[in-house]
Amino acid sequence: MVWFRAAAEGTGNIPTDRQVVFTPNHVSFLDPLALTALIPYNVLRRQFAGLKDPAFANGFNAFFARLAFAFPVDPVRRPGIGLAYGSEVLRRNRSLIWFPEGARSRTGRLGAFLPGLGMILAKHPCLVVPVYIAGTRTAMPPGSLLIRPKKVVVYFGEPISSKKLQREGKGEEPLERITDALKQRVAEPGKLAGEER
Template structure:
């Protein structure tokens, strides 16, 4: 006798199209998977051709999800760079966490962010513990890859700002590694306020994964996780070998 099958409805079952685009429970359909796959292929070609993208330290990526990519944030190009660094076999379950008030306010932009970039919304003004806990559950249970920028917004100066403790609520006490990443050149290519990118070279450096399973979701531990992740990202900016 074979094992009993258990059927469960999709997490986003019953939602309208607009609600599905804006939901952190969204699951990929056939069409959105195809468009996201094609978009990532075009993105790789663009980044390599126009920005001469270089990736150092790819061997530090975990062999399988779940894990988190955490990087400094200076440009809308950052998400594209980090997504393109993942092996194709992993990219289908990689979700950039994007500002809801920027990428999910209108139906057209929501559709683009969800179907092409595969982004999940984080509402910066109202992202409470419940939303973070739901993201935390999805990260671990669905074996996802989250791409996030713990500064919370793009730098206006090109310098790394202090990392916020929200990342600690996602990974504290979980056996989910955080992979520190450092981007150079993206801010120079497309800083805040600029509409079209300049053809500047972009480099991505990937560091060794960080383990925070021994810490909790307490306020102090979340601050420790944020500070340790920030320190690892800053070290990649100066260390010659990630």
């Protein structure tokens, strides 16, 4: 990366020969850039990303979002559209990047996971790679347009099937159990990064 120092841990956990869903935490506008910069190209070229509406706020942003195979996700105003896109991506046996919190954390702490991805994975079982991104909030704090030369580390967790997440998690419905277990899996590397969760 040109503006900040990005490194990856756990790249051996990235499957290169099958469909996968990456599920990163979200604290900065830099998160998608850091993540996609560190995913191997042969995996990235099969990847679609669900991004919040600011990525499509104007024609310039939308142009580059489309080049990155991104589609709009708005969990508040139009939740059904993003869920339909995500479901269709998995139905077509393509891979997906999905930010389960639905928006950037205001505090920097891991926020609640919305049920959308749990719904998609309950309907389209798939291999999941939990991802934790550390350092992007320092490199580009909320409200800042400047990128600071700070270290960013992307932790790729061990892949796990959505069916196993469903068995591990707590909740009455499959989507609740998937979401619960997934949040625990994403939080684990945060502890390794020394970030309080």
